[in-house]
Amino acid sequence: MQILENYNLAIQQNIFGYITKAAKELKVDAFVIGGYVRDYILERGTAKDIDIVAVGSGIALALKVAEMLPTKPKVQVFKTYGTAMLRYQDIEVEFVGARKESYSEDSRNPKVEEGSLQEDQNRRDFTINALAISLNEDSLGDLLDPFGGVDDLKSKLIRTPLNPDITYSDDPLRMMRAIRFATQLNFQIEKESLKAIARNEQRLGIITRERVMVEVNKILESPVPSLGFLLLEETGLLQQILPELTDLKGVQEVEGQKHKDNFYHTLEVVDNISGYTDDLWLRWAALLHDIGKAPTKRFSKKIGWTFHNHEFVGSKMVFKLFKRLKLPLNNKMKFVQKMVLLSSRPIVLASEVTDSAIRRLVFDAGDEIESLMTLCEADITTKNPNKFKRYHNNFKLVRAKIKEVEERDKVRNFEPPITGEIIMKTFGLEPCREIGQIKDFIKESILDGMIPNEYDEAYQLMLKKGKKIGLLPNG
Incomplete structure (x- = not known):
């Protein structure tokens, strides 16, 4: 030919x-x-x-x-x-x-x-x-x-040239590659080949975490990542790589009350966010945003299923997960941690948008506020069209308020106008905990809207706080 x-x-x-x-x-x-x-x-x-x-x-x-x-x-x-x-x-x-x-x-x-x-x-x-x-x-x-191979391209089929059990056992990384190609190309894995992956899934243990994560990242960077993660779960590979995700699988019912399947919800969020960003680490944040729900799941007879502090627990889990998988323990990991920790904040704000809450959100998110809003909008997976529209409209209000507050109060990544050096000089102090108390009080007052983010007002507040804790200015 x-x-x-x-x-x-x-x-x-x-x-x-x-x-x-x-x-x-x-x-x-x-x-x-x-x-x-x-x-x-x-x-x-x-x-x-x-x-x-x-x-x-x-x-x-x-x-x-x-x-x-x-x-x-x-x-x-x-x-x-x-x-x-x-x-x-x-x-x-x-x-x-x-x-x-x-x-x-x-x-x-x-x-x-x-x-x-x-x-x-x-x-x-x-x-x-x-x-x-x-x-x-x-x-x-x-x-x-x-x-x-040409016929398989036409049929959109992933198939091994020789016996798939031998192919995958010889080089288990090929199991990851099969799923990665199926995801990238939107192909099917040939039936016997897929069964062979499931039969040989334990062989993945001889492959270094670094090589495995190259393939996971390529799956996550694909147009529809859920295709790959569903195949990883079906074949047993996901349990080896990311048990924190498979732990989210399943729905429990107690006294007629159920919670949603957080595994499938997570994959929907990842697919949603992939339509808006190519940022691999923001996609990782979407993948991990609910991992704290498995260890925090509780049932209360009064209020049903709860996942209290799952964002905080999940953000702590990110470090151990990244370390185990040999992912970078640098600003990329810290970014994912921050996104997981803050992932519910804009959702809570959407029902009651206040200036002080917006100021705190903008301060805590810093330059990642846009990424956080993108993650939260991707987190809307309801199939009810009225709820879907209402939630997105609420986020539009949050975005508008963020823009308004940011332009007026300039709190993104801000440092209080009163520094530790100014406090030490004013009160004749050596380094001590009172300096931190005063700085924190000024910062919280600005975020709560008690004073504007300006020097003169902050200086007067410093004097008042100092007096309250027994400090007098020099001279």
Whole structure:
């Protein structure tokens, strides 16, 4: 099957032309393979990375191509893996020699030997990633599809080239990749392949958390992340990765009173927010915003099911979760913590919008106030159209009030106009707890609207507070 006849992407055609010439000169066969071919057939846009297989030395081919290119790009060589990589006009091209692999029980790192193109395609994870296009002069553009990958693309199917139990047991990361591709492409995982993932889910334990989280993040960055998380839950993988989420699953009923299934609600929130933001960490906040509900769930005969302080408990859980999963323990983690902690505040405000409550919200959220409002709006999952409209209208009022208060009182990330140094100088103090008491009193007074956020009023309040706790100004 000839597939490159309408090939008109100049940059890629150019790099392929050089590869064809270099392969001919070295007397090796070369093929573009994998994701580039898949996405080219699916017309998913211009690829930024290309995988080249040489039946021979991939490193030698990379070096020859770099030598021929006018830009003479530097070639990164990875001798351990027999691979090489170069960059050309914003495209990353990786070269590898065709190989066959064999695995041991306790590792996903295979024993590698030189092989044929067929053996190289055999080792690929899915039929849609085993597609190859010839870059050889005598068969340029021919598609090699030994496992029916094109038919699977048409059928929107994720299927392994060989026995799925062997494929997933050999390299358990492929289970995550299957779900990730199904989510990104909106494909189905072939029935036997899906069962094999469930049978082999415990094998995921040999994969590093870092590699697993790369796949989880890609699922979370997909257009409809719930597709992936539902598959992770169905196959048992989610219980291994994020038991805090699976703990939310299920509905309990006591004395005729039920609570909603917070697992499925969470996935709705994640899908909702994905329609408004590509921010991975805000999507993480949506995924984790209710994780405190499982440990705080209680039933009261007077008021029914409660989840008191679930935001606070959930924000504390975020640190342990990020640490366990090897996610970044930096400002990204702190951002997610803040979003989880504040996730219910605008919802409470929506029923009674007061200036003081808005000031405190803006102060506590700081520069993340817009992200917080986006999260809260995504949290509206009611199927009642009247309630849906009312809740969103309430949030419009909150947003308008935030803008009004922010413009007037300027409390976002504010520091009280009276500093610790001013307090120490005024009262002749060394560092002591009274300084903190005065600063906090001034800050709270500004947030409560007792005084404006201005120096003179704050200075007078400092004197009054100082007098009340037994401090007199110098002189």
